Amino acid sequence: MAELQHILTAASEMKVEPTIFSADGHNIHQLKTFEFIVADRLVAQELVLLFEEHEVAGEGISPAIIAVTRPDTEALPTSHQPGCNFDGLLTFPMTGTQVRAQLSAIMYAHCAFAKRYSDAWRELQLNRRIFRSITAGISVASATVPDLPLVYVNPAFEEMTGYTRAEVQGRNCRFLEGNERHQPALAIVRDALAHRRKGVAVLKNFRKDGTPFWNELSLSPIMDDEGHLTHYVGIQTDVTKRVDLELALRESEKLAAVGRLASSIAHEINNPLTSVMNLNFLALSTDCSQETKNFLVTADRELKRVKLITEQSLRFFKQSTKAQSTSPSELLDPILDLYQSHASNAGVTTDVRERPSRPLVCMESEIRQVLSNLVSNAIYAMQEHGGQLSVRSRECGMWGNGREGVLFTVADTGTGMSAETLSCIYKAFFTTKGIGGTGLGLWISCEIIERHRGTIEVRSSQRPGASGTVFQLFLPYEGIASKTEVADLSRSLRSPSSTLRSVLEH
Incomplete structure (x- = not known):
């Protein structure tokens, strides 16, 4: 009883309200409200183990555990021996002054440790929240x-x-x-x-x-x-999008280099080709057998065909620097000439119908790039089993705004596209050609059509016996849009409400 009285007196002098509780049935949440707990050695050991479990679980700092021991009890492990996690020891008999001094020293050390522990725990919690966010x-x-x-x-x-x-x-x-x-x-x-x-x-x-x-x-x-x-x-x-973009840009650079090379070759071929055609003409005017003349006539016809291809190639790769007036046939003919052999090799027949139309004001090379992409995609869709490529151009008007222009239709009898594919064809990097495609053709085409205040629509079917895809491109006669107009048009470019007044037959 004297020991207890000394402890209570010391606590009161330290301005701590003491509480006496039984060792049986103590509640962990109640115990954690105390600043320190003084208990017999065995009870103190149980409390240490109990609080350590909660500290591991991250439930904050525990009160100081002070064990009471006497000379007649078994020796306690020192603070240097494993298993001794008491915050302090009170070895009785002790005077009231000694108890107060010992408790003050223990609590000073414990409070300093508790502050460091709390600061470290808050920093740890902050780091965890940062990591998770x-x-x-x-x-x-x-x-x-x-x-x-x-x-x-x-x-x-x-x-x-x-x-x-x-x-x-x-x-x-x-x-x-x-x-x-x-x-x-x-x-x-x-x-x-x-x-x-x-x-x-x-x-x-x-x-x-x-x-x-x-x-x-x-x-x-x-x-x-x-x-x-x-x-x-x-x-x-x-960084998937970044890598895809880098790959697409490299592929685009390769295609641009090939285009410049093809244009350079076509230009260089023109000069010797003209000389050969002149020599062939002179040969026809000389005295020679009829069989030789027939050979020369055939050679002249093929040379003219080669010259037409080179001229069309030069026009195809010529880059526009400003809008210019051009006819639909001037846009389509070079493309159809370039893809003629490709279509023949794929077993694709070409049906072209062009109705007379007023000239378009557009960036010629850009519109040709769009039409080239549509034609090449159509041929690709039929490369396995062949089919028919239908190309149309005609004058047309748009419902609602009264704008007049030219409607280009590119249709194929290929395998068609599913609804899922149709929903993705205008997205960057989406392609059905595997490693053979960049997924940028239709995406770039949409940007070009926006600048020309045009619209593009597509319908496709995978029904057996009636499969195929139809692209319809409408371009107004005065098609170049300003930058402010492009922003407004981009929102409605792919809207189903932009319906054509007249639709060409498939």
């Missing part, structure tokens, strides 16, 4: 365990890959590579791991459902206070 994927791998297993991934990583934290924990992140185990960029990752330094690599990875994506991995080593490597942190960013 970052939109880039974050993964942490242990460097002290063989094969660098993952020990943490944030929600963005789970969303990006489709794998949950439980599914990836303990695994090396190479499972994201699928069968792509020989990517050149992996050499950057291996070099960074071998030399324990930072590295950035763009890797082809696969989501849980097998969908590929391009992952920009930023790898960084984490050291402890003694400079020993403990972990690797990886930041994953989905």
Whole structure:
């Protein structure tokens, strides 16, 4: 009783309201409201274990646990021995002054520790919230365990890959590579791991459902206070759109280079071709057998055909710098000439119907690019089984605004497109041609049509015996739009409400 009285007196002098409770049936939430607890050694040990479980679970700092011991009890482990987690000891007999001094010293140390613990815990919680809110994927791998297993991934990583934290924990992140185990960029990752330094690599990875994506991995080593490597942190960013754009731009540069080369070749062919045609003409005027003249006439006809192709090629690749007046036939004829052999090789017959029309004011090379894309797509749709390519042009008016212009129709009897494909054909990088397509043709075509205040519509069928696709392109006679008009037109370009007043037969 004297010991208890000393403790109560000391607590009162420290301006702490004392509470006496029974060791049986104590509630953890009630106990956590105390600043410190003084108990016999066995009870104190139970409380230490109880509070440690809650601290591991992240439930904050526990009150100071002070064990009471006497000389006649078994020796307690010192603070240097394992298992001794008391915040302090009171070894009786002690005077009231000694108890007060000892409690004051214990509580001073405990409060200082509690403040540091609380600050560290708040910082840890903040870091966790930051990790969970970052939109880039974050993964942490242990460097002290063989094969660098993952020990943490944030929600963005789970969303990006489709794998949950439980599914990836303990695994090396190479499972994201699928069968792509020989990517050149992996050499950057291996070099960074071998030399324990930072590295950035763009890797082809696969989501849980097998969908590929391009992952920009930023790898960084984490050291402890003694400079020993403990972990690797990886930041994953989905850069699929950027990589696709870079690939498309490279492909576009290749196509542009091929176009310039073709134009240069056509230009260089013209001069010697003209000389050969002149020589052939002179040969026809000389005395020679009828059989020889027949050969020369045939040669002259083929030379004229070659000259027509080169002239059409030069016109096709000529870039417009300003709007100019041109007829529908001047837009279509070079394209049909260029694709004639391609269509023949694919077993495609061409049916062309052009009705007289007023000239269009447009960027000639841009509109030719749109029509070329529609014709080439139509031939591609029929390359396996052949078919018929129908090309039409006629004057037409638009409902609602009274604008007049020219309606171009490009139709094929190919396999047709599904509703899902139709909903995606105007999106950048969407293609049905595999590695043979860039997915930019119709996307760029839409931009060109917007600038010319035109519209484009498509209908397609996959019905057996009646499959095919029809594209209809309307261009007003005065078609070049200003920049402010383009913004308004872009919202209604693909709207089903922009219906043509008259529709050409398929």
